Structures are given as structure tokens and as C-alpha cells.
Amino acid sequence: MSRRNRRVEWFTLAAVCLAVALVPLFYGFRGQVPSTVLKICIYAVMALGLHVVVGLTGLLDLGYVTFMATGAVLTVVSMVAVADPETGTLIIPVGGRSLRGAEHLFHFPGSYLLVLALAGLVCSALGVLRGLPTLHLTGDYYAIVTLGMAEIMYIWYRTAEWTGGPQSLWLNPPDVPTLFGYKLYYDSAIYYFLVLMVFTATIIGSIHLRDSRVGRALSAIRLDPTAAMACGVPVSRYKLTAFAVSGFIGGIGGSLFALWSNGFSAIGMEVWESILLVCCLVLGGIGSVRGALLGSVVLVALGEILRQKVPHYSSGVGLVWKAWPPEARFLFYGLILVALMRFRPAGVLPDRVAGDPFPPELARAWSERATSLFRLGPSRKEASR
């Protein structure tokens, strides 16, 4: 991307972050608008995590919800876990049950940051573990394996006892983690700015990654793995790196999502969530950071809007609008994607690299600079042999 485009990109993204930061000025921290903004930010974080594998490395991951679920369940479980006052054993109170007088084991200063990092690291490891047997798969085969593995994890979380199984694990007020002395309620200022910080950091990291040696190697793997190997890129290692980064971000996103939804419910972690995140990328344009943001904004906001009984006209007369069932939003996502494929197959904001003429003044500057990286033939030591 040319220098000018890059400046425009930074400006856009800074504007987005600033807009998110300014929302509470108008709407406060409580209510529909800030809540939706937070959800958009969390999904954007996860979409950017998925982007590392799908957009940069070019592998279709249909099981990203696994990381979201793992991050969420780890957070909730560690926050609700209490020591049994009588036996001292670890209990996970399922179904919103609360034990009076029981001590929270994982509540200490800074514990949430630890849990957040842990959620990321565990998901990172999970990504690598999932990646190891699939290193040589590409295209549809990789997508099918990720889908299958996500289903396995989903079924495990839905049936395991420690996750609450089909019931939910709620974060009761005493369970909610604390950060710098403030409770991280889903409608608290501290939570809002925590999400904003993670969101900003993820955007900056994504752009830096894309414009770096590592990102270039990942793109090379997407564009032509054989040529990448011939250039000396250790393809397997870089794929594992991508899985680790992607998993890490997914875990962080999942952890924040758990606080947003004030608990964990395995039922909400179906394959649809993976598809939704892929849709976010496709809508915005696969491989584009701005696209991932746009996709999250459009699809998450649309999902929230469809959840509402929005314009509620007076009853009895004419059309009464009711809330759609939650699955109905996928109907709309489908329609949007069909329209997209018809009119803008590359997505709304594709990251199109444009060719530029090479500025002669740069040529002059570069031709005068010496660098040890430029070497033709054997090194001097070898030649003098």
C-alpha cells in the first residue's frame, strides 16, 4: 500500500477508536447504545483475530468460536469458582447458585488481567494444537477440520459439568472481577475503557503485523506456499504462529465477551458464531483490517437491531412489529452476502494494493545507501579462500 493510502488508513482507524471513546459522552455507559458498541468492539477484536488466519494466511477457519468459547468459559469459571467453606475443595456453582460465605479463589488484585492473559495463552496453545495435525491441509479440507473440531469442543462444553453444561454460569455481583478497585460490570466505565483499549491495541497490532516481515511471510503463504518455501520461509512454523496469534486474540475476545454477557452459556457458542465472524470478514473484504471493522459494525449492529421490537406502533391497528427470533438475523446476513457477491465480490472495503510509480528522489537516496543485506555471490571470507 502506498504511503498516502496508509496515512488515510491510520486516520480512519483513529477516528473509529475516537468515536467509540466518545460514545459515553452522549449515551453514558448503561443502555442499548453503549452495550451494542461494546459488542461491536468485541466482535471486531475477534474478527481481527480470525483475519490473521483467514485474511493473511489464507486458510478458511470455520471453528473460530472455539477460541471465543474457551476464553469465555475460562474467565467465567475462574471468577465463579469458590472454595467450599467446609471441605475447602473447589466448587463451580452452576446455574446462578451462590454459596454464602464461600471465598472466591481467583479474586485478588490484578487477577482479571491474569485471567485475560491466561485465556489468550490457553487459546493460543489450543490453536497450535489444532494446527499441528492440520498443517498440510489447505482450502476446503482445512475448513472442514476446523468446523469439526469446533463442534467437538462445543459438545464438550455443552455436556461437561465444570462449564455448567446446558445450563448457564452466571456472574453474580460478587463473582464479577475487579480491576484497579472497580468492579468490571458490563455497564461500568472501567469495562468500557478496557474493551476500548483492547480494541485499539488489536487494530494497531493488526496493521503492524500486516506491514511486517512476519505478515509478509504469511501473505506469501497465502499467495503461493511453494514460492514462499523456495524463498526460505518455514511455512509450517509461520502457520503455527498465525494460529497462535489468532487463538490468542480469540481468547481475549471471548473473555471480554463473557463479561459483556455476564456469564457463559455453551448454547450461545454454536457454529453460527464462527460463521458470523467469517461473514464480518467477507462483508468488509477478506484481508482488510478496515473491512473486518466494517463487517463487525454492520453485522453486529444489524443483529442487535433485529433483536429489538423496534418501531412499536400502537397495538391493534395495522402492522405490529415484533422481535425476530434470534436465528432470523442469519436470514438477513445471507441476503446481504448474496447482494455483496453480486455487486462487490471483493467486499466493501478491500485492501487493494495499488501499484505506484517509483519516486526518483527515493531511487537517488537508496542508491547512495550501503547495506550489508545486499550481497551477490559468496561472502568475502569465503571468496578469499
Added chain:
Amino acid sequence: MTEKPSLGPATPARPLLRIEKMSHDFGGVRAVRNLTLSIADTEIAALIGPNGAGKTTVFNVVTHLFPPTTGEIYLRLPEGQEALALRHPARSLLEFSLRLPEGQEARITGWRPDQICEAGIARTFQNIRLFRDMTVLENVKLGLHRHTRSGLFSALIRLPSMRREEGEADVAAWKYLSFVGLSSRAHELAGSLAYGEQRRLEIARALATQPRLLLLDEPAAGMNPRETADLMALIQDIRSRGVTVFLIEHHMKLVMQISDRVFVLDHGELIAQGAPDSIQEDPKVIEAYLGG
């Protein structure tokens, strides 16, 4: 095979690359049969033969896009880099330590393509394999991958050391482009270059890996006479810098003018090797080309 009288110079005493009794099968088709050949330091060697003779397969096996069915490949590692062999699979490690007293040859048969690249073999492809959606400069920077360090964390927070390295990689990549004559196209997309330019860009990318042996798979294919003449000068320039060139080519004028040694492959078998002029008169070669 070994009994066959050699028409050209004897095999070099300390070859850079040595292929020994290498065969490769695709299912039932034996693409390369019992091939033994050596490439000497800083020579231009050519591999010729009719279509389907197995020439590209030889390159693919050497760079380990697929392993040989049987046979071994040895590469002489430069002095001070013998330790490279120790970083690679246990099989080579054992082999290498056994071979160490005899010379600095490493058996590279089982190495991964990127390890082979690191050991000093770079290649271009018959059907050009550029990263078409990247700029010309970025393509070359990928060639520098092994010679740059910055990792994930320095990338994410964009450490000053990483920025410095990127800047240096830009300059170096641009110098490789200047060497092949593409410096003014540095910021264009690789896919938008003309065919002959794409071939030169592939050579620049391969040179950026700083190889000692450069494998060129039909570098002159699809080039006009003028481009071919430029290419010949370029190849000779590369060799004069101390890089050994091994090329596959159908363009006989190019082969006969610039190569020191020619290997002729037919139906996967080496039927002749030697100096260009002796090859031209070899009855077996004439038969292979004209049919019989």
C-alpha cells in the same frame, strides 16, 4: 551407467552440488532414472532435453518440493557454515557427522525447501511463481526473509530495531532490483509486469536469498531476442560474482553460448554431458532431439 564414456571434462574434484543415483517416480512413471551429476563451483551448467525428459523434476527434487524415490543429493556448505547441517533433521545430522572428515559436504536429501534455501540453493520456476498481489519490492523482500530477523513481537509493537531492519531490507531489495534492471518498477504490482520482467523479478527474488547455487528453470521462455540477449548478460554477470548457475533451457543459442557444461536428459536418463560443442556433435543427443 557409470561405464559410459564421458565426452566432457571429468566430474569436478570438489563439486558444489552432487546428485547421486537419484530416481524419481510419479506413480508408475519413472520421471528421472538413476541420475548422477556434479556441478562445480562458479560454473554455468545447463540441463537440456526434449519435453518431458524430467528436467524440472530434477530441480524439484533438488529443492525438495518432493523427495527423490531413491538416491541422494549433497551440497558443499561454505566454510564456517557447517553448523547449519547440525540444525537440520537428525538423519542428516548423523549422516553429516559421519561424513565430516571427508569434506564439507552435507547430505541435503531430507531437508525442507526452506532449509535448502538457507543452505544456499535458490530457484526460479518454469511457470513463474511470483506473489502477484504484492509489489515488486515486497517480492524481493521475501527473498531476504532468511537474512532478516525481526519476529512477531517486534512486529506487533513496531520496535525501532524492526523499523531499521525494514528500511535496510527496502534498500537491499531495491539494489537487487537495480541489478536485474527493474529498479524503477519497485512499487508496481508484480502481476502487472510484462512477462520478461516477471522472469527477471523472479531472478532478483532468488538472488536476494543470497544463494551460492542458482537454479533457473527456463529463464528465457517467452522472451524476445533482445530480452534473451539481456538475460544472457545477466546470467554471466551473476556467475562473475561467484554464484554458480544451473539452468534448464530450450533456447539452444543461449545454452551453447553461455554454459560451461551441458547435461542432456532424455526419458529421465542422462544421455550425455560435456562441453557445449562436444554435446552438439553427440549422436545420442542428435537422435534424442530429432527422434529416431
